[in-house]
Amino acid sequence: MERSDAELIAAVLQGDIASFEPLVTKYSPRLFATARRYARREDEVEDVVQEIWSKAFQKLSTFRGDAPFEHWLMRMAVRTCYDFLRHHQRNRENTFTELTTEEDDWLERIMSAPEQVSEKSEAAKQLVQKLLAMLSPQARLVIQLLEIEDWTVKEISNLTGWSVPLVKVRAFRARAEMRKCLARVARDKYL
């Protein structure tokens, strides 16, 4: 019979480290999907997920069980991803490269007939990745959670540990920063 998360956690806390493995197996796919939103290279993604599991194991005694384990783990995941973004901030200025021909074409087409342009094209996906890489860690996290993943301000506050007013302020600044980056990318096309 499959043991519940609470039973597995209780066993780990009593010293049965092997009981941690089913938790790792169960939740790793979600953690990998989350980490891949922030880290691009696969070795970086693996490092981030390893870091999340190490922290989860070390801090397991602080899990009170009043919310699902997955929520607690996701909080840790988001904070670890944010730390990853902050540590890699130095490389941020160099991440913007010239637009490829496909990206340039996509921008041309969106300028002439925006309603006919598909956002599912590969060029659009590459362009948005370049744009997100240009943002500061705070702005990137907020845009990712608020606009792309559709979390509410309150949920973001829970995930990040920031207060609700702080999330709102950072969301405002993140949108302004995004707009500035967009203007930089599209300077030749629009301005």
Add this chain to the structure above:
Amino acid sequence: MKLDNLHQKLIAAARAEQPSDRVPYAFEKRIMARISSGSAVDLLGAWSAALWRAAMSCVVVSVVACACVLWSSRHQETDFSREFDTAVFASAGSADEVW
């Protein structure tokens, strides 16, 4: 306005791209090996944490003891001054009686 359009299109593009949830082969084994090796190292960490806690509680006890000593010595000082006053005035009172 055009920037808004572009913004919306790019956000839609980001939403449309769901990152893969593929887990590398034997990843959970790697995590368990790391945790198991880490738990041996953690014994040292737990020992040092316990020592720190002990040191902190010693500091708290000594601070409380110092506070108690200061408080009691302050009270003793007031008692001594009162006693001193009484002794001085008592001698003055007895001098009046002599006169």
